[in-house]
Amino acid sequence: MSKEATFQERCQSLFVIGAGGVLGATIRFAFSGHFSPATATLLVNVLGSILLGFLLYNSEYLGYVTPKAKMFFGIGFLGSFTTFSTFAVQTFQMPPLDASLNIIENIVLTVAGVFMGRGIVIYLTDLKDKRFVFPLPGTLTTLLKGRHVGHMVYGIAGLSVLILFPSMAGSLAVSTQLLLVGTGGFAGAVLRFLVAGAIPRVREIHTGTLTVNVIGSFVLAALTFSSVSGSMTYLVSIGVLGSFTTFSTFAYESFRLLEEGEKKYSLLNIVLNLGMCMAGVIAAQLIFG
Numbered sequence: 001m002s003k004e005a006t007f008q009e010r011c012q013s014l015f016v017i018g019a020g021g022v023l024g025a026t027i028r029f030a031f032s033g034h035f036s037p038a039t040a041t042l043l044v045n046v047l048g049s050i051l052l053g054f055l056l057y058n059s060e061y062l063g064y065v066t067p068k069a070k071m072f073f074g075i076g077f078l079g080s081f082t083t084f085s086t087f088a089v090q091t092f093q094m095p096p097l098d099a100s101l102n103i104i105e106n107i108v109l110t111v112a113g114v115f116m117g118r119g120i121v122i123y124l125t126d127l128k129d130k131r132f133v134f135p136l137p138g139t140l141t142t143l144l145k146g147r148h149v150g151h152m153v154y155g156i157a158g159l160s161v162l163i164l165f166p167s168m169a170g171s172l173a174v175s176t177q178l179l180l181v182g183t184g185g186f187a188g189a190v191l192r193f194l195v196a197g198a199i200p201r202v203r204e205i206h207t208g209t210l211t212v213n214v215i216g217s218f219v220l221a222a223l224t225f226s227s228v229s230g231s232m233t234y235l236v237s238i239g240v241l242g243s244f245t246t247f248s249t250f251a252y253e254s255f256r257l258l259e260e261g262e263k264k265y266s267l268l269n270i271v272l273n274l275g276m277c278m279a280g281v282i283a284a285q286l287i288f289g
Helices: 003-032 037-061 067-081 085-092 096-129 138-143 148-168 172-198 207-225 231-244 248-259 263-288
Strands: none
Touching: 003 037, 003 067, 003 172, 003 231, 037 067, 037 085, 037 096, 037 248, 067 172, 067 231, 067 248, 085 096, 085 207, 085 231, 085 263, 096 248, 096 263, 172 207, 172 231, 207 231, 207 248, 207 263, 248 263
């Protein structure tokens, strides 16, 4: 394969991930407007973990998820729909008891969410193996396979933007906010993929995910304590940094270690992400607060 073809494939992959990031960030932003900040973050993290568990175990057990679909939905959409940096800053700003409960709720429910997604896939696998009527319509199964998926990814991304923006834009201000969040979501998802992918695992710990979560938490805290507002909040804080960090991937990796019998590493992964991200927030508060 020529270098030019490799470069084109690389750019296409980044575009697919970025398109998923646009969708994930804008839906997270729209979703958060209906709940209190901490509740909204908890809900998107849990829902995103369930969906990621379903997606990745679907790929493993059933094989209906192609690499491009995994990039768009897993890395792009769900990675940007969930956020670790927002969780870390919100937790730091809570009273000690509320902060402790928020940590427990997010950790336990997201890991349980991955388990739930896995359980759904195993149930569907059993149905398929026993030759029962498979729940997915034949047309959807066809769309999730082969050459159709490339067009499906771009179509979903384009339609989502076209539908989401006008339907939620009651004013020009809201439309501008969504545009800024979506633009930031594209950049954050692509940066997360590049940074996390460039950092190798250390034994069983996914240091790539750990790195983006720590960096994102520190930078978001620095902007928050510096009282950054206006367009920068929507573009950078909600868009870029919300999408640059990811809770669903962290939950999936922690659960996967449990499933593989690596209980110590699973606990270590949780402690490192929590401890280092909170340390980053504290450092930002000391420097910029």
